[in-house]
Amino acid sequence: MNDRTAAPATTGPAAAGRARPPVLTPRALNRATLARQLLLTRAPMTPLDAVTHLVGLQAQEVKPPYYALAARLEGFAPEQLSTLLGERAVVRMATLRSTIHLHTGDDALTVRPFAQGALDREVKMFRKGLVGVDLERLVVLARELVEAEPRTMRQVRDALGTHWPDADPQSLSVAARCLLPLVQVTPRGMWGQSKQVAVTTVEHWLDRPALPAPARQDMVLRYLAAFGPASVKDMQHWCGLTRLRDAFESLRPELITFHDQHGVELFDLPDAPRPDAGTPAPPRFLPEFDNALLSHADRTRVLPAVHHGRTWQVNTPYCPLLVDGFLVGVWGLTADALVIELFDQLGKERRDEVVEEGARMLAAVHPGAGHDIRFGTVIPD
Numbered sequence: 324m325n326d327r328t329a330a331p332a333t334t335g336p337a338a339a340g341r342a343r344p345p346v347l348t349p350r351a352l353n354r355a356t357l358a359r360q361l362l363l364t365r366a367p368m369t370p371l372d373a374v375t376h377l378v379g380l381q382a383q384e385v386k387p388p389y390y391a392l393a394a395r396l397e398g399f400a401p402e403q404l405s406t407l408l409g410e411r412a413v414v415r416m417a418t419l420r421s422t423i424h425l426h427t428g429d430d431a432l433t434v435r436p437f438a439q440g441a442l443d444r445e446v447k448m449f450r451k452g453l454v455g456v457d458l459e460r461l462v463v464l465a466r467e468l469v470e471a472e473p474r475t476m477r478q479v480r481d482a483l484g485t486h487w488p489d490a491d492p493q494s495l496s497v498a499a500r501c502l503l504p505l506v507q508v509t510p511r512g513m514w515g516q517s518k519q520v521a522v523t524t525v526e527h528w529l530d531r532p533a534l535p536a537p538a539r540q541d542m543v544l545r546y547l548a549a550f551g552p553a554s555v556k557d558m559q560h561w562c563g564l565t566r567l568r569d570a571f572e573s574l575r576p577e578l579i580t581f582h583d584q585h586g587v588e589l590f591d592l593p594d595a596p597r598p599d600a601g602t603p604a605p606p607r608f609l610p611e612f613d614n615a616l617l618s619h620a621d622r623t624r625v626l627p628a629v630h631h632g633r634t635w636q637v638n639t640p641y642c643p644l645l646v647d648g649f650l651v652g653v654w655g656l657t658a659d660a661l662v663i664e665l666f667d668q669l670g671k672e673r674r675d676e677v678v679e680e681g682a683r684m685l686a687a688v689h690p691g692a693g694h695d696i697r698f699g700t701v702i703p704d
Contacts, residue, residue: 330430344580344588347552350600352583353648358596359549360615362607362645368396374413377549379434381617382415385517387610388425388458390642393687394607401514401688408513411529415501415507420563421445422612423511431525435504436536441563442501452491453498460486465499466524473508473521476500486697504533539570544592550618552581552591561618572593572616583621604648606673606680611640616650626650630666633702641701646673654681654700661685661694664701674698 332475347355357363361373363504370392374380378411380388389401407413414431418424418438426434428572446453461483468474468482476496483495499505505522526533546558571578571590591597609615630650633641641653652665661681669677681696 344582346591347581347583347597348600349584350648351597352552352589354598354600354604355552355591355596356550356615356619356624356683357604357648359551362615363598363602363604363648365397366395367398370396370399371407371412373387373426374425375430376594377614378545379418379426379430379614380630381610381612381614382423382425382512385512385514385610387612388512389514389688390610390684391613393684394609399687405513405516406521408509411509412594414525415512415527416505416525417442419561420617421501423507428529428531431504431506431529432531432534433537435525436534437539437542438562438564439536439563444563446498446501449491449494449497451512452494454490455496456487456490458502461495461498461500462502465503469503469505469523470527473523475519475521485610486574518540527566539567540574543567543570543574543590547578547590547592547593550614551595552589552597552616553619554587554589554621555584556587556620557618560620587621604645606677607645608681609645611642613643613702616643633666644677646677653701656689656694659694661696662699663696664699 354363360377361368366373368376373392373396380391382388390406392399392404400523404413404593411428413425415423415425416435418426418431418434419441421438421441421444424434436593437616446458446563464483464486465479468479474482476499480492480496483499484490484492487495504525506525506528507520508523508528510516510518511520537621542562543558546561547553550557550561554569559565574590577593578590579590579593583589616622622631625645627649628700633650633653642655643650644652644654644665646652646667646669651667651669652663654663656662661684663677663681678696685692685694685696
């Protein structure tokens with residue numbers, strides 16, 4: 324099978340009776356994904372535009388969004404993102420897959436209601452601890468509490484516990500977090516200034532009214548622009564929702580289709596980049612849980628099957644290293660060194676490229692820190 328991207332496919336009614344859509348090989352699919360993720364070449368894009376294009380950055384911890392943008396943007400410095408947080412142009416909140424993401428203010432008001440189904444499902448997982456709890460009243464009480472002033476989740480939990488003393492405290496926290504659009508207020512998330520989590524509602528923080536969820540078709544188009552070509556199941560994995568097939572089908576006349584090597588149908592935007600599979604892919608140091616690795620049901624477009632599960636261990640995440648577009652190892656920072664652990668053997672030229680990229684990353688995110696770069700062990704035995 325040729326590793327080059329096949330000619331553009333056709334779809335919709337005009338394609339009835341025509342040949343089966345062409346196949347994208349793993350390398351062709353990899354290069355298309357890297358291009359959408361701004362990982363093939365660094366983009367001359369502002370951090371705000373990048374966060375918009377990527378439909379948010381995974382942000383369970385403070386530092387990952389900074390490393391994510393350093394890998395993707397020309398001239399990025401952490402202060403740029405901190406400034407956006409301080410200006411409330413971007414916010415941190417639970418959205419996709421019911422996990423914390425960093426979104427633009429505009430997206431915070433729309434992506435959150437789009438993802439609400441995934442958050443509702445998390446509440447149902449804690450229903451045993453919420454027996455007897457009036458969830459509508461809980462939302463009203465929690466909103467009044469956090470809009471009076473930002474509160475920690477412990478303060479929210481304790482206050483709700485006075486109304487439902489028999490409820491499970493953690494379940495009360497989960498219900499408030501998932502049923503209210505809570506943002507983590509600054510300085511949480513700011514580079515070098517971050518403190519413990521305190522929350523208020525996104526409407527209160529941005530001083531803007533809530534918005535309805537966008538049409539699912541609009542979100543399909545945004546997902547494909549940042550993560551395509553992709554299947555229906557891929558997008559469902561990305562956002563934590565189900566039953567998105569109808570949205571894809573309604574867009575079929577506007578999209579093109581391919582198949583992957585396993586015969587799975589992949590949808591894409593006609594004019595989106597699909598580089599030649601032989602396009603060079605420089606090394607990239609990504610943060611833990613980067614969406615480039617977590618946003619498809621079939622992760623083999625970036626994560627070789629042989630390395631599945633090697634970027635985390637007992638809930639401890641490790642930062643992935645991509646070489647030639649695919650995971651080849653992990654990395655971590657100590658007080659004085661960038662430590663790189665390789666899963667695959669690399670030739671001298673590739674290792675030199677990794678070291679060069681590591682030095683560039685350190686200069687962008689930790690200028691003047693004086694870290695050494697060495698190959699060693701990151702994942703403990």
